[in-house]
Amino acid sequence: MRQKLISIFLILVFFSSFQSANVIGAEVKSKAVVFDFEIIDSSGEGEHPEHQQRIALVTNLLKELLIETNSFEIVSWEPVENLIESRYPLHRCNGCETSIASQIGADYAFLGRINKVSTLILAVAITVTDTHRNVPVRAVRVGIRGDTDEAWSRGVRYIVKNKLNLEALEKPAGQ
Numbered sequence: 001m002r003q004k005l006i007s008i009f010l011i012l013v014f015f016s017s018f019q020s021a022n023v024i025g026a027e028v029k030s031k032a033v034v035f036d037f038e039i040i041d042s043s044g045e046g047e048h049p050e051h052q053q054r055i056a057l058v059t060n061l062l063k064e065l066l067i068e069t070n071s072f073e074i075v076s077w078e079p080v081e082n083l084i085e086s087r088y089p090l091h092r093c094n095g096c097e098t099s100i101a102s103q104i105g106a107d108y109a110f111l112g113r114i115n116k117v118s119t120l121i122l123a124v125a126i127t128v129t130d131t132h133r134n135v136p137v138r139a140v141r142v143g144i145r146g147d148t149d150e151a152w153s154r155g156v157r158y159i160v161k162n163k164l165n166l167e168a169l170e171k172p173a174g175q
Contacts, residue, residue: 030107030169032072034063035097037112038089045119054149055114058156062112062126065160071167075106095134102131108169112156119147124155128164138164 037055041047066072080100090097091113101109108128115123121143128138140163144155160166 029071029073031075031105032066032108032110033075033077033101033104033106034059034066034110035077035090035112037062037114038091039114039116040091041116043116043118045116048147051114054152057149058112058114058124058152061153061156062110062160065157066110066166069160069166071169072108075101075104077101077104079104095129098129098131098134101129106131108137114152115141116147120145122147122151122155124152124159126156126159126164128169130170137169140164 036059039051039055063074067074077100080103090100090111097109097111107130109131111127111129113125113127115125117123122145123141123143125141126138127136127140129136140159142155142158142163144151
């Protein structure tokens, strides 16, 4: 009987060591919400229908690039869509994106903007806010030339690759 108990104990210890090794080796990803890019158009040229398609393009591109870093789990903002619509545009809501992101369990809020001065002169800007500390941890901007899918996408890629320094972001409290 004693030998059976020892055998069972050793089996349990053996399997629990595998389980704890998996937990220890698993890296916890930060949760991030990527709000739709917003356009700030001071060009006086009026709205262009292709801008909504470009906004979707660069928003999805930013999500894909964040996933590729293997540091973020993207959280959907659909549960708070009505709240977002009531506060739109988020870049003018005095930091409300942080509390919205917190409500859906995100550690970081990514808010992108396209600043259009003219058809030729634009800028892509991305702000990253730590929702636990309620402070922006990154605010970067890059000038682009041309109001095209390619120019907007190139701006987002450049920022993620060269400006955001995502690897240096601290893990939020509790991780």
